[in-house]
Amino acid sequence: MARVAGWEVLQESALSGDEVAAFELGMCHASGSGGLSIDLVQAHRWFNVSAALGYRAALSSRAEIAGEMAARQVIEAQRLARATLGRGMARMA
Numbered sequence: 737m738a739r740v741a742g743w744e745v746l747q748e749s750a751l752s753g754d755e756v757a758a759f760e761l762g763m764c765h766a767s768g769s770g771g772l773s774i775d776l777v778q779a780h781r782w783f784n785v786s787a788a789l790g791y792r793a794a795l796s797s798r799a800e801i802a803g804e805m806a807a808r809q810v811i812e813a814q815r816l817a818r819a820t821l822g823r824g825m826a827r828m829a
Contacts, residue, residue: 743770750782751823755789758782762794766801776805780813785820 743764749757762782764770772778780801786794802810 743772746770750785751820753789755786755791755794758786758789759791759794759797762786762797762801766797776801777809777813777816780805780810781816781820784814784817788817788821 743761746757746761746764750761759782762779762785764772765775765779765782768774780798783794783798783801787798805813
């Protein structure tokens, strides 16, 4: 998925199980690009989803972002990732 894609396209692809799109969506949230503001909780969420879908590069990005977050933020991001994966798994089945 190209970096020029808007966040809506990335989100749709990520929710369909595209691990690279999930990673790129995390990058948009982490950097405040693609029309999104910086949101570390959402960045961690999408890096976590990407990693769970098998994109290994997301592991280091997730760890880097987590180092900048409070514990409660990481917990919220993990909750969101689990909910996203649960919804996505049902959609892909």
